[in-house]
Structure formats: structure tokens, C-alpha cells
Amino acid sequence: xxxxxxxxxxxxxxMGNDKSIKCEQNLGHDTMYWYKQDSKKFLKIxxxxxxxxxIINETVPNRFSPKSxxxxxxxxxxxxxxxxxxxxxxxxxxxxxxxxxxxxxYFGPGTRLTVL
Amino acid sequence: xxxxxxxxxxxxxxxxxxxxxxxxxxxxxSQSFFWYRQxxxxxxxxxxxxYSNGDKExxxxxxxxxxxxxxxxLLIRDSQPSDSATYxxxxxxxxxxxxxxxxxxxxxxx
Numbered sequence: 001x002x003x004x005x006x007x008x009x010x011x012x013x014x015m016g017n018d019k020s021i022k023c024e025q026n027l028g029h030d031t032m033y034w035y036k037q038d039s040k041k042f043l044k045i046x047x048x049x050x051x052x053x054x055i056i057n058e059t060v061p062n063r064f065s066p067k068s069x070x071x072x073x074x075x076x077x078x079x080x081x082x083x084x085x086x087x088x089x090x091x092x093x094x095x096x097x098x099x100x101x102x103x104x105x106y107f108g109p110g111t112r113l114t115v116l
Numbered sequence: 117x118x119x120x121x122x123x124x125x126x127x128x129x130x131x132x133x134x135x136x137x138x139x140x141x142x143x144x145x146s147q148s149f150f151w152y153r154q155x156x157x158x159x160x161x162x163x164x165x166x167y168s169n170g171d172k173e174x175x176x177x178x179x180x181x182x183x184x185x186x187x188x189x190l191l192i193r194d195s196q197p198s199d200s201a202t203y204x205x206x207x208x209x210x211x212x213x214x215x216x217x218x219x220x221x222x223x224x225x226x
Contacts, residue, residue, distance in 0.1 A: 035216075040218065041154075041202060041218065041219050042216070042218050042219075043160065043204060043216040043219075044216070045213060045214065045215070045216075048213070056213055090159055090160070103148065103208070103214075104150075104162050104165065105150075105160075105162070105214065106162075107159035107160050107161070108159060109158075109159055110158075110159050
């Protein structure tokens with residue numbers, strides 16, 4: 001059983017389109033995250049949710065909107081896609097709030113988004 | 117100034133040698149420190165976490181933390197070709213946010 005799963009694994013789309021990436025975790029964790037990893041492998045946090053409540057919202061364009069329907073799911077919707085949005089997007093989860101021994105983050109397999 | 121800094125490498129070591137990976141961070145209130153390994157095309161996976169000054173050992177891996185110097189390192193003893201990957205240092209600087217470094221690419225030469 002996959003602990004953190006993401007769909008789709010690959011996403012190729014045209015500029016200006018709207019797309020969504022889904023994430024689910026079956027670990028019973030309270031906190032979920034979205035990270036963006038660019039071509040230089042820099043992993044940058046975008047959002048985190050704890051018990052469906054938004055905790056972290058980094059400097060991310062408004063075109064990106066996370067949605068957490070329940071504790072086990074955190075989806076990412078992107079409007080009006082731009083070339084610079086091309087990257088690998090990782091979902092992750094942890095039991096706690098990323099500060100202590102319970103806060104190991106478990107990452108999903110990633111979604112490689114290519115905007116043409 | 118970057119919050120978490122790592123040498124991007126590649127760091128090349130012969131098989132069986134000790135690989136030493138270093139990381140510095142800027143936020144003095146940081147309390148939690150993590151080393152993740154990421155194989156090419158895969159997701160990061162946790163290798164070690166460390167919260168107190170000193171050394172923490174787990175098998176062939178040793179994490180070292182020096183909060184006064186704002187420095188954390190990872191030693192890999194008896195390096196194997198399967199250790200070839202990018203190693204990401206991550207630091208919790210408070211506010212429930214973990215900041216990652218840009219990673220050091222390690223190549224273990226058979």
C-alpha cells in the first residue's frame with residue numbers, strides 16, 4: 001500500500017490551461033504539504049495544512065490554490081498555467097507540524113508538470 | 117543569504133571511503149535538522165533526524181550537529197555505489213516550516 005500517492009505522475013499541458021494534482025495519504029497523518037522542485041533540484045515549500053486548516057502559504061501566485069477536503073487529501077489546483085510552472089510537485093505528509101520527533105515528512109512520488 | 121546552504125557537488129568518493137556532507141543554516145532558533153536522500157527521478161526519503169548537539173549514529177550514517185556554529189553534517193561510512201544520490205539537508209526554523217537546502221550530489225565510484 002502506497003503511503004502517499006499523487007495523481008497524475010506526469011502532466012503535459014499548454015500555457016493558459018487549468019490543471020489539478022491530487023494527493024492522498026493513508027498514514028493517518030495530520031499535516032500535509034505541497035512542495036515545488038525546480039530544474040536545479042531546489043525543493044521549496046508552497047503550502048501546508050494541518051487538520052484541513054491552512055498553516056503555511058508561502059509566496060505563491062494566487063493561481064495556485066490548495067484544497068483539503070479531509071485530513072487524508074490535499075489537492076493542488078493551478079489556473080492559467082505558465083511556462084515557469086514547469087517543475088516536479090511533491091506532496092508530503094507528517095504526523096506533527098514539522099518541528100519535532102513526530103515530524104518526519106513522507107513524500108509522494110511526485111508529479112512532473114510540463115507547460116508548453 | 118540563503119537559509120540553508122549546501123555545496124552542490126558533485127562529491128566523488130571511492131567505494132569504501134567516508135563521505136562527508138555539510139550544511140549550514142542561518143536561523144539561530146532552528147531546533148530540528150533532517151537529512152533526506154533523493155535518487156534521480158525519485159522522491160526524497162528521510163535518512164536521519166537530529167535535535168541535540170553532538171553525534172547521532174544509525175548504521176553507516178552519522179549526523180553531527182553544532183548549533184553554536186549553525187552547522188550540521190552527515191557522514192557515510194563504507195560508502196557504496198548505491199549511496200550515489202542527492203542528499204538534502206532540511207532545517208526547521210520554527211513557524212512549522214521545514215526549509216530545504218539545494219542538496220549535495222554524491223557519487224560513489226566503484
